[in-house]
Amino acid sequence: xxxxxxxxxxxxxxxxxxxxxxxxxxxxxxxxxxxxxxxxxxxxxxxxxxxxxxxxxxxxxxxxxxxxxxxxxxxxxxxxxxxxxxxxxxxxxxxxxxxxxxxxxxxxxxxxxxxxxxxxxxxxxxxxxxxxxxxxxxxxxxxxxxxxxxxxxxxxxxxxxxxxxxxxxxxxxxxxxxxxxxxxxxxxxxxxxxxxxxxxxxxxxxxxxxxxxxxxxxxxxxxxxxxxxxxxx
Amino acid sequence: xxxxxxxxxxxxxxxxxxxxxxxxxxxxxxxxxxxxxxxxxxxxxxxxxxxxxxxxxxxxxxxxxxxxxxxxxxxxxxxxxxxxxxxxxxxxxxxxxxxxxxxxxxxxxxxxxxxxxxxxxxxxxxxxxxxxxxxxxxxxxxxxxxxxxxxxxxxxxxxxxxxxxxxxxxxxxxxxxxxxxxxxxxxxxxxxxxxxxxxxxxxxxxxxxxxxxxxxxxxxxxxxxxxxxxxxxxxxxxxxxxxxxxxxxxxxxxxxxxxxxxxxxxxxxxxxxxxxxxxxxxxxxxxxxxxxxxxxxxxxxxxxxxxxxxxxxxxxxxxxxxxxxxxxxxxxxxxxxxxxxxxxxxxxxxxxxxxxxxxxxxxxxxxxxxxxxxxxxxxxxxxxxxxxxxxxxxxxxxxxxxxxxxxxxxxxxxxxxxxxxxxxxxxxxxxxxxxxxxxxxxxxxxxxxxxxxxxxxxxxxxxxxxxxxxxxxxxxxxxxxxxxxxxxxxxxxxxxxxxxxxxxxxxxxxxxxxxxxxxxxxxxxxxxxxxxxxxxxxxxxxxxxxxxxxxxxxxxxxxxxxxxxxxxxxxxxxxxxxxxxxxxxxxxxxxxxxxxxxxxxxxxxxxxxxxxxxxxxxxxxxxxxxxxxxxxxxxxxxxxxxxxxxxxxxxxxxxxxxxxxxxxxxxxxxxxxxxxxxxxxxxxxxxxxxxxxxxxxxxxxxxxxxxxxxxxxxxxxxxxxxxxxxxxxxxxxxxxxxxxxxxxxxx
Numbered sequence: 001x002x003x004x005x006x007x008x009x010x011x012x013x014x015x016x017x018x019x020x021x022x023x024x025x026x027x028x029x030x031x032x033x034x035x036x037x038x039x040x041x042x043x044x045x046x047x048x049x050x051x052x053x054x055x056x057x058x059x060x061x062x063x064x065x066x067x068x069x070x071x072x073x074x075x076x077x078x079x080x081x082x083x084x085x086x087x088x089x090x091x092x093x094x095x096x097x098x099x100x101x102x103x104x105x106x107x108x109x110x111x112x113x114x115x116x117x118x119x120x121x122x123x124x125x126x127x128x129x130x131x132x133x134x135x136x137x138x139x140x141x142x143x144x145x146x147x148x149x150x151x152x153x154x155x156x157x158x159x160x161x162x163x164x165x166x167x168x169x170x171x172x173x174x175x176x177x178x179x180x181x182x183x184x185x186x187x188x189x190x191x192x193x194x195x196x197x198x199x200x201x202x203x204x205x206x207x208x209x210x211x212x213x214x215x216x217x218x219x220x221x222x223x224x225x226x227x228x229x230x231x232x233x
Numbered sequence: 234x235x236x237x238x239x240x241x242x243x244x245x246x247x248x249x250x251x252x253x254x255x256x257x258x259x260x261x262x263x264x265x266x267x268x269x270x271x272x273x274x275x276x277x278x279x280x281x282x283x284x285x286x287x288x289x290x291x292x293x294x295x296x297x298x299x300x301x302x303x304x305x306x307x308x309x310x311x312x313x314x315x316x317x318x319x320x321x322x323x324x325x326x327x328x329x330x331x332x333x334x335x336x337x338x339x340x341x342x343x344x345x346x347x348x349x350x351x352x353x354x355x356x357x358x359x360x361x362x363x364x365x366x367x368x369x370x371x372x373x374x375x376x377x378x379x380x381x382x383x384x385x386x387x388x389x390x391x392x393x394x395x396x397x398x399x400x401x402x403x404x405x406x407x408x409x410x411x412x413x414x415x416x417x418x419x420x421x422x423x424x425x426x427x428x429x430x431x432x433x434x435x436x437x438x439x440x441x442x443x444x445x446x447x448x449x450x451x452x453x454x455x456x457x458x459x460x461x462x463x464x465x466x467x468x469x470x471x472x473x474x475x476x477x478x479x480x481x482x483x484x485x486x487x488x489x490x491x492x493x494x495x496x497x498x499x500x501x502x503x504x505x506x507x508x509x510x511x512x513x514x515x516x517x518x519x520x521x522x523x524x525x526x527x528x529x530x531x532x533x534x535x536x537x538x539x540x541x542x543x544x545x546x547x548x549x550x551x552x553x554x555x556x557x558x559x560x561x562x563x564x565x566x567x568x569x570x571x572x573x574x575x576x577x578x579x580x581x582x583x584x585x586x587x588x589x590x591x592x593x594x595x596x597x598x599x600x601x602x603x604x605x606x607x608x609x610x611x612x613x614x615x616x617x618x619x620x621x622x623x624x625x626x627x628x629x630x631x632x633x634x635x636x637x638x639x640x641x642x643x644x645x646x647x648x649x650x651x652x653x654x655x656x657x658x659x660x661x662x663x664x665x666x667x668x669x670x671x672x673x674x675x676x677x678x679x680x681x682x683x684x685x686x687x688x689x690x691x692x693x694x695x696x697x698x699x700x701x702x703x704x705x706x707x708x709x710x711x712x713x714x715x716x717x718x719x720x721x722x723x724x725x726x727x728x729x730x731x732x733x734x735x736x737x738x739x740x741x742x743x744x745x746x747x748x749x750x751x752x753x754x755x756x757x758x759x760x761x762x763x764x765x766x767x768x769x770x771x772x773x774x775x776x777x778x779x780x781x782x783x784x785x786x787x788x789x790x791x792x793x794x795x796x797x798x799x800x801x802x803x804x805x806x807x808x809x810x811x812x813x814x815x816x817x818x819x820x821x822x823x824x825x826x827x828x829x830x831x832x833x834x835x836x837x838x839x840x841x842x843x844x845x846x847x848x849x850x851x852x853x854x855x856x857x858x859x860x861x862x863x864x865x866x867x868x869x870x871x872x873x874x875x876x877x878x879x880x881x882x883x884x885x886x887x888x889x890x891x892x893x894x895x896x897x898x899x900x901x902x903x904x905x906x907x908x909x910x911x912x913x914x915x916x917x918x919x920x921x922x923x924x925x926x927x928x929x930x931x932x933x934x935x936x937x938x939x940x941x942x943x944x945x946x947x948x949x950x951x952x953x954x955x956x957x958x959x960x961x962x963x964x965x966x967x968x969x970x971x972x973x974x975x976x977x978x979x980x
Binding site: 009010012013015016019020032034048049050052053054055108109110111112113136138140142169202204205207208210211212 | 392396397398399481482483484486487573574575657658659660661662663664665666667668669671680682795798884885
């Protein structure tokens with residue numbers, strides 16, 4: 001298998017994502033945003049960062065990058081696509097995921113290790129996890145408050161498309177444990193076809209026990225198991 | 234275009250040049266300078282660029298050592314060998330004046346500037362620290378509100394720039410004291426990693442090589458900022474708002490990637506960032522270092538505004554720009570890379586062999602100055618130094634007894650000691666996936682994956698000590714930095730410093746500078762840590778007076794193995810707590826006296842370098858033997874604050890609380906003196922109960938005083954001394970310590 005990490009101008013978690021994948025043995029390429037093809041890639045990651053400086057609105061300019069058509073084609077073909085942080089914002093701006101990510105309710109950027117609860121494992125991104133299980137993964141964003149209209153929220157809940165929720169250390173999705181004011185503590189969602197995943201936490205920063213958490217690996221290993229690159233245990 | 238103003242004595246004075254300096258300029262030029270040339274001399278010979286008032290003092294620093302690859306002063310930043318072909322480049326710089334008038338942009342461009350200094354060396358920047366100082370933020374009143382605005386603006390500016398560019402800000406320090414009213418200090422540190430063969434030089438080598446300008450277009454922002462930074466702050470300083478630059482971290486991220494991509498090719502003969510004094514500084518410094526001349530034409534410089542005069546173009550401090558000397562024949566490589574990154578670039582000139590910095594405007598010569606004399610032969614001054622009178626000394630017998638329970642809470646909630654989570658949670662401190670120790674421990678610890686090296690870094694300076702005894706305060710700053718590294722399991726390798734002082738024409742201020750430099754030099758010699766570079770910021774004074782002398786120390790160390798990484802917080806109930814270095818008794822210059830009694834009095838604690846270093850070596854040996862579970866140095870607030878912090882700072886605490894039960898026996902000291910004294914060379918450690926005897930024996934063999942004082946566990950910090958017991962619920966301590974700054978900011 002082969003993975004692509006898209007480099008938008010201003011992406012800054014691209015190197016971390018490539019490192020996380022290559023340490024798992026996955027051949028991974030940087031793909032510059034001016035490219036127009038994703039032929040031959042099984043997995044596409046839109047990394048975190050500040051594409052185009054996040055000027056105007058997060059992800060609002062990146063969605064016009066030449067590579068976006070190839071990303072849409074890749075996703076439409078049912079292939080796996082994951083947007084982390086700024087990547088999630090771009091997927092929402094591009095209409096590949098519903099809803100939007102708005103300014104944190106504190107009005108401050110927030111960086112901390114955050115507990116998130118796995119809400120669903122019947123998807124390619126968390127199938128090695130346990131429903132209700134907790135992951136501790138860094139978050140780092142200024143505009144991560146997920147918002148959507150009530151019908152969309154109902155649909156997401158009803159179809160098991162909320163994949164991660166912010167919780168406290170014992171797994172309760174309380175308001176106090178909500179770091180940014182996200183609707184219903186939502187930290188990550190997928191599309192209806194369950195092949196596009198957007199999340200605010202940074203799993204690529206939690207793939208090495210030396211950094212205080214290895215929990216992000218569950219996400220990468222789930223993907224690799226889905227793609228047959230890793231054998232299911 | 235209007236005619237250039239005539240050169241008058243008033244105009245010379247307005248440019249901060251003395252009549253003697255003006256005479257010297259005429260001797261160099263063998264004629265009168267024109268207006269543009271006057272401006273160029275004014276910025277290059279400002280303190281900020283020339284160190285004319287401090288260079289004679291800076292020569293006292295040790296700058297050599299077996300790890301030093303690029304010495305202080307040679308280039309934009311020093312470079313230190315860390316083994317296996319890898320090296321680090323690091324430096325600290327101030328952006329005090331800009332932050333005083335425009336905190337957000339002032340701090341943001343400070344971060345941008347120090348990052349450019351690092352990647353100019355060919356290094357990839359991997360982490361930042363910052364050392365900040367403000368006036369008090371608690372209470373009411375106009376100055377407090379201003380301080381809060383400055384503090385919030387500076388933190389937001391650092392967050393804006395550092396987060397966007399994707400370089401983690403993983404540590405530092407923040408202090409609050411009246412002496413910084415109206416004159417905050419913003420010292421920013423960055424460190425980058427490179428292979429030995431990647432070291433890039435800021436020299437214009439190779440006659441005939443083309444000179445490229447890359448990066449953002451030049452505008453009128455930041456005009457003569459270096460000269461602005463070399464003056465006192467006054468009521469009128471806010472009119473200098475145009476002297477503050479505006480930063481664009483997105484542009485700098487592109488510039489960073491493009492430059493590193495270019496440096497990986499064989500196209501570059503020399504590279505220099507345009508920081509202070511912009512185009513002026515980069516052209517004359519590269520020519521001076523290369524022993525060559527540089528000629529440019531301003532008509533070719535990308536500009537974002539029309540009608541800029543040569544004076545404005547040469548003195549602009551627009552951000553995110555670099556000057557690159559390209560090897561002839563490799564021009565297309567530059568074009569390809571900067572086209573890819575959508576960045577402006579232009580071939581603006583050529584390296585020549587006549588030693589001149591020659592600037593044309595549409596072909597017409599507008600500046601012609603011998604480069605070396607402009608860049609390296611600024612006048613040097615040894616200012617008059619006069620010792621300050623000895624400050625009042627503590628009379629312990631007259632110090633009233635206090636409520637020690639309340640005193641600990643007051644110390645923990647004082648913004649200088651309280652948790653800085655309000656600050657560091659606004660900084661992305663986990664990007665680049667290398668942060669091993671989260672902010673809040675004794676030192677920041679970062680794993681550089683590409684090099685498989687673990688680095689530790691800290692910034693330290695107790696300015697209260699420096700104000701009462703500058704030399705001793707500076708010595709302690711080095712010792713404390715080294716101690717913080719030792720507590721993290723690291724061996725110090727080198728130092729960068731940021732010398733923040735008042736106007737050097739005041740003999741007492743100059744004496745403080747000299748004493749501090751000599752104290753730092755003593756410390757660097759004692760710990761074998763050469764100074765690799767840094768920054769001098771003088772004229773830090775507002776109408777209310779000069780700041781406390783603040784020689785900030787940034788120290789970097791190496792940790793051999795992952796297993797040696799040690800943090801400051803307790804790990805598990807049942808572990809034994811040991812105090813290394815004795816109970817101490819020096820209450821002078823303590824935060825307890827300032828915070829609880831409102832007294833800033835000496836004497837500053839004593840310091841014995843040999844003893845201090847022996848303790849660090851002993852601690853590291855124990856860490857390497859894996860006998861230490863936590864280590865936290867005693868600094869502001871003494872033993873009681875150190876114990877409380879060890880109980881409170883676990884980032885992912887276990888279900889069982891990590892309080893402490895402490896039994897100190899009868900020490901013969903006053904209780905406040907015992908709990909809050911700041912005697913140096915002391916560390917609180919926790920170890921497995923079964924290792925206590927071994928640890929005490931190993932320390933005793935090295936002649937280091939240590940004593941078991943208690944055990945981890947419970948939801949109290951309980952301290953028994955003789956017959957008296959003090960107990961604080963952890964929840965009470967935590968709310969005093971954790972939320973204090975947020976409360977002050979939301980007041």
